[in-house]
Every structure is written in C-alpha cells, then in structure tokens.
C-alpha cells in the first residue's frame with residue numbers, strides 16, 4: 037500500500053497539470069487489466085510491444101509520407117527559385133504549438149498509462165510463488181532453493197508455479213536475462229533486486245548475462261529448465277537426499293564473508 | 309602556410325579547423341574499431357582475435373572516442389568555433405587565447421585516447437566505466453578517467469567562451485530574435501555542458517580514487533554503493549545526448565533553410581518550445597538508463613513520464629524542420645541530401661525510442677542490440693550525417709573551393725544504404741534477445757546470419773564515408789573556386805569573402821531592420 041502510494045505520488049508529481057487526464061486513463065486501464073486471471077507479464081509484454089510498434093510505425097509512415105510529399109512538391113524548378121512560405125500570423129504560430137503539444141501529450145499519456153499497467157504486472161509478485169535466491173559471480177549463476185538445494189547455471193523450476201528470484205552479486209554487475217520470458221534485472225553487490233516470471237509449459241530456455249561484467253561476459257550463460265510438476269518433485273527429492281548426505285560441504289556460509297568479496301573479485305579478474 | 313602559425317593560432321576559424329581535423333581523425337580511428345568489431349562478430353567463436361579483452365578494448369575505444377573525441381568536438385568545437393562568430397558578425401570570440409587552450413586540451417585528450425593502443429593494460433571498462441568492474445579490472449581505468457576529464461574541461465572552457473561571445477559581440481542591430489537556429493542550439497548545448505560536465509568529472513574521478521587510492525565510494529562492503537556511480541554518470545550522460553543532438557539538429561536547420569531557400573517554420577516555436585524545452589527537461593530523465601538497475605519503482609515510473617514528455621520539444625523541432633520544407637525551393641545538393649537523410653534517420657531513431665521510455669518494455673530489450681541499433685539511428689548516425697552534411701555545406705566558406713558534387717552524392721547513397729542495413733538488423737536481433745557487448749554469441753547460433761549481414765553493411769557504409777572524406781581532401785587541394793556565397797544565403801557568414809581573412813570582415817558588418825538570416829530573395 038505504502039509503495040503504491042509512493043509510486044503514484046512520484047508519477048503524479050512529475051506530471052503536474054496533466055495529472056487528471058492521465059490518472060483516469062490509468063484507472064480505466066487498470067480495471068481492464070484486473071479481468072485477466074493468471075498474470076503472465078511475458079504475454080502482456082508481447083501484446084504491448086506489438087501495439088506500440090504498430091503505433092510508432094503509423095506515426096513514422098505518416099511523417100515520412102508528408103515529408104516526402106513536401107520534398108517532391110518543393111523541388112527547385114523554373115518558377116520556383118525561392119521558398120514561398122509566408123510568415124505565420126501570431127495565431128497561426130501559437131496554434132502550431134498548441135495543436136502538436138496536445139497530440140504528443142495525449143500519445144504520451146496513453147502510452148504511459150499502458151506502460152504503468154504492465155509495470156505493475158512485472159513488479160507485483162503472485163503469493164503462491166517459488167522463491168529462489170540467486171548469487172551472480174564472474175562468470176556463473178548460483179541458485180539456492182528454499183530448502184538449501186543449490187544449482188549452478190541451471191535454474192530448474194516446475195511448470196505452473198510463478199518463480200521469484202532474489203538476486204545479488206559477489207563481484208561485478210550482472211543481469212539475469214531470460215529472453216523467452218522478456219525479463220531481466222541487474223544483480224549487484226550490496227543490494228538485493230528481484231524479478232519474477234511465470235513458467236507455464238515444460239521446456240528449456242536460455243539465460244544470459246545482459247550487463248557487462250568482465251572479460252568473459254559474452255560467455256556467461258545458463259539454462260532455465262522447466263519440468264512437469266511431478267518430474268520437478270522427483271528431481272528435488274534426489275537433490276534433497278544428496279544434500280543430506282553431504283552436510284559438511286553445504287554447511288558453508290551461503291555468501292563469502294563481506295570483506296573477502298573485493299579481494300577475491302580482484303584476483304578473479306587477474307586470473308582471466 | 310606554416311605549422312607554427314597554426315599551432316599557436318588564436319583565430320577562431322583556425323581553431324575550428326584544428327578541431328575538425330582532430331575530430332575527423334578520431335572518427336576514422338573509432339570507425340576502424342567498429343569495423344574490427346564487426347569483423348570479429350561475423351562468425352561464432354574467434355574470428356580475427358581469440359582474446360575477448362581485445363574486443364572489449366575496441367568497443368571501449370569505439371564508444372568513448374566516437375562520443376568524446378568525434379561528435380562533441382566536431383559539433384561544439386568545429387561548427388561552433390567556425391560558424392558562431394561569423395553568424396553573429398563578430399571579429400572573433402570573446403577570449404581567443406582561452407579558445408586556443410581548449411583546442412590544445414582537445415588534442416591532448418585525443419592523443420591520450422589513442423595511447424590506448426600502445427600501453428600494456430588498456431582500459432576495457434566501456435565508455436560507461438561502471439564500477440565494480442572498473443575498480444577491479446587489470447585494465448587502466450585511470451586512462452579512462454583522465455581522457456574524460458581533459459576532454460570535458462576543453463568543452464567547458466568552450467562553453468564559457470561562446471556564451472560570452474554571443475552575449476556581447478553581436479553585430480550592431482543583430483537582435484536575439486534574429487540569431488541563426490544553429491547559434492541558439494549551440495548555446496543550449498553549452499548551457500548543458502556547463503551544468504552537467506562537472507558531475508561526470510566527479511563520477512570518473514571517484515572511480516579512479518576507489519581503484520588507486522583505496523577509497524570506497526562504490527564498494528558496498530565498506531559502506532559505498534555501486535548505484536551512485538550510475539546515477540552520477542547518467543545525470544551527465546543523458547544531457548550529453550542533447551549536447552550532441554542540439555548542435556547537429558541546428559546544423560540541419562541551417563542546411564535545409566539554405567538549400568530550400570526558405571524561412572525556418574515557426575522560429576519562435578523552435579527556439580522556445582524546442583531548444584528551451586529540451587534544455588529545461590534534459591536533466592530529469594536519466595533514470596531511463598537505469599530501468600533494470602534496481603532503482604526505486606516510483607522513480608522508474610516518474611521518469612517514464614518525463615522521458616515520454618521529451619517527445620514534445622523534440623517533436624516541435626521536427627515540425628520546424630519539416631515545415632521549412634513546405635512551399636520551399638529545394639536544390640538536391642550533397643549537403644541537402646545529408647540533411648534530408650538526417651530527417652529520416654532521426655524519425656526512425658526517435659520513434660524506436662518510445663518503447664524504451666517505458667520501463668515495462670525496456671525490461672526485455674535493455675542492454676540488447678535493440679538499444680544499440682536505436683541509439684546509432686538517433687544519435688550516432690543521424691549526428692554523423694549532420695556533421696558530414698555541415699562540412700559539405702560550409703566547405704566552400706572554409707576552403708574557398710568546391711567539392712565534387714557527383715562523388716558527394718555517391719558517398720551519401722552508399723553510406724545511407726549501409727547504415728540502414730547495419731542498424732535495422734541490429735534492432736531486430738536485439739528484440740529477439742541478442743545482448744550487447746558480447747565478444748562471442750555461442751549460445752545464440754541463430755543470429756549468425758544476421759551478424760554477417762551487419763558486417764557486410766558496415767563494410768558498405770565504410771566505403772561511403774571514405775569517399776566523402778577523400779572528396780573533402782581533394783576538394784580542398786584542387787576544387788574549383790567556389791565564390792563567396794554559392795548557396796545564395798543571407799546568413800551573415802556568407803557575406804564575407806571565402807575563406808574569410810583574419811578578423812572576418814574588412815569592415816565589421818551591421819545589419820538592417822529588414823535583414824533576417826533566413827530572408828531568402830530571388831537571385
């Protein structure tokens with residue numbers, strides 16, 4: 037609640053005068069969005085992306101055609117040796133500001149409202165989620181499941197359960213990017229960020245690093261493996277048994293002690 | 309013509325020409341880096357180097373030199389120096405010696421950037437220099453910091469100089485309401501430089517202090533914060549895109565008005581709404597570079613709105629440009645071709661920026677080739693076309709000679725085709741998930757074909773740019789005499805002889821009531 041309030045104040049404060057129009061537009065859009073039962077930001081992304089691309093294509097083609105027509109009509113030829121546009125009247129000059137401002141402003145506010153709705157889908161995580169911790173490092177993704185099971189470069193999740201990643205880094209910046217799920221967010225030392233996605237069908241997807249993190253940045257890839265719920269449960273059971281039989285190993289602290297972080301990162305950079 | 313006279317010159321025109329030579333040299337160097345990168349990316353796995361650091365150094369040099377060594381100096385160094393005193397009817401700038409200092413610093417900066425190729429551990433921090441990597445890399449981050457500081461300082465000095473010059477040295481009778489659009493644009497750009505460069509200077513100084521002096525501004529294990537750097541960096545570097553945009557669109561206004569012989573459409577709208585709007589708004593949108601960096605949600609949403617609103621002043625300037633074409637008389641000269649090219653490239657670049665204003669859409673395409681394609685259209689290529697067009701436009705004034713019109717157009721069309729191949733495909737693979745700053749893309753084998761097309765496109769555009777540069781060199785040496793005012797423009801720079809003598813006019817000009825820089829008359 038408190039966060040929503042801040043969100044709204046921040047947005048509205050920036051908006052000043054146009055706030056009423058925008059707020060009502062946003063409210064309308066929110067109501068529409070609430071109808072969708074199972075949220076899937078990736079799908080909504082495709083939808084909004086498509087819409088925005090169509091809109092900008094229309095605007096672009098219109099502008100380009102008008103420009104091309106002006107250019108063709110104005111080519112220099114006998115009888116047209118010098119430009120003939122006359123000075124605008126004061127009313128004309130003002131009109132040519134007010135009209136475009138009005139058009140641009142409405143497009144902006146409409147786009148902003150849609151963008152805000154989708155943003156809320158990306159940031160409001162469903163309650164029935166699987167929460168996995170991610171520590172990124174040069175150059176691997178290390179996942180820790182709620183029961184302590186750990187994997188490296190393989191994020192294995194059950195189909196049908198939203199997945200929330202709480203992310204940090206032990207050295208430089210990284211960005212956990214799953215192109216097929218249209219989502220990424222940086223992970224960085226000293227801060228915790230999050231992202232979530234909704235895996236619906238079993239399958240395999242690429243996870244790749246989207247923030248320049250060092251020499252081997254281009255090779256920092258992993259896999260997202262979505263298993264059918266039963267298969268996932270079986271896999272998790274195996275992992276749990278294995279974890280139980282190797283207690284001493286996994287009793288190590290999850291992250292390196294803070295003071296060591298910078299040093300180890302330094303030597304890691306030197307090694308490569 | 310002796311070298312000493314040129315090095316120690318305080319004449320604004322010579323300072324300008326020195327800036328031009330230096331920045332075109334920087335463009336060639338950074339362009340070669342781009343070709344090397346494109347060659348490397350033409351196949352999966354090692355192609356021309358097996359060392360990722362080598363690629364990262366090329367990319368660092370390409371980005372940093374293109375922006376700090378080519379576009380900003382060409383626009384606010386060459387065009388501003390050469391054109392502003394002539395456009396306002398002044399003998400020179402207000403502080404000629406300070407002006408000379410600024411071009412010296414610029415050369416120091418460019419030489420420093422070029423030393424990257426000769427030192428053992430060149431910087432590999434990208435032009436953004438984000439910590440923690442920049443503070444732990446074995447690459448030479450100090451080199452990055454000093455290059456930025458020196459080039460930034462050169463530019464600030466220029467800013468003080470030109471604001472003073474325009475305020476106090478206008479020809480008698482030249483009211484502010486009759487300044488060339490380019491002069492207004494450059495003033496806007498310099499105001500932004502004066503306000504924001506110090507912030508960048510702070511940011512890059514602090515990373516070097518963290519790396520070499522043991523401070524912890526950005527080290528979270530000792531109380532620092534990595535995000536602070538990103539905020540400082542973009543607090544400058546977003547306005548910096550307007551430092552590039554304003555002068556380049558100003559150049560385009562001058563070219564279009566002169567070669568279409570038409571009054572600029574709705575001058576006041578362009579100056580107050582467009583330029584003024586951009587100067588006021590440019591400092592409130594930097595968070596759009598941090599949409600996936602873990603900023604507070606309310607900031608991301610707030611600056612989504614401000615970012616979208618920037619479309620208003622930018623849109624007004626576009627209307628000013630396109631309106632100037634209406635009922636005009638267009639001669640399709642080489643500079644005009646480049647200027648019209650900018651209109652189309654900027655249209656594509658500007659519109660593809662709209663999705664990037666939304667954090668919710670950016671969450672997928674941030675840090676991918678979509679962004680790289682977008683900003684090459686909107687700034688890198690549109691800006692470069694404006695610079696090339698501007699050099700062609702003022703070429704007769706600077707050299708007194710004419711370039712070759714045929715080869716000028718050939719160069720334009722080749723480049724135009726090349727850039728559209730490269731950067732259109734770039735946006736396409738980006739939307740499909742190709743991340744930027746990748747030496748290799750082994751886990752995206754499906755993009756290999758697209759990468760090969762991009763490499764081909766880069767080869768094509770390089771041929772076009774080479775033709776243009778050769779055209780200038782040959783034209784300057786043995787072009788036909790151009791006359792003082794080949795375009796028939798009333799703008800003041802064309803009222804003196806070509807090339808203008810020291811002091812610009814034998815007797816200083818004064819302007820009459822009915823004079824206007826865009827008041828074109830039948831010949």
Ligand code: HEM
Pocket residue numbers: 339342343345346367368370371372374375379434435436680684687688689692730743744745746747766769
């Ligand atoms: C003219 C031909 C050009 C070509 C073929 C070209 C090509 C490229 C390529 C392939 C990349 C991205 C590589 C990667 O992410 O791994 C890149 C990045 C970049 N380019 Fe260009 N470019 C050109 C011109 C310019 C110009 C004129 C500018 C001027 C501003 C410019 C500024 C940049 C910047 C700032 C980056 C980002 C660097 C970074 O990621 O740190 N480019 N260019």
Ligand SMILES: [Cu+2]
Pocket residue numbers: 209210211245246247248249250252253254256
């Ligand atoms: Cu990375």
Ligand SMILES: [Cu+2]
Pocket residue numbers: 545546547549593594596597
């Ligand atoms: Cu920006």
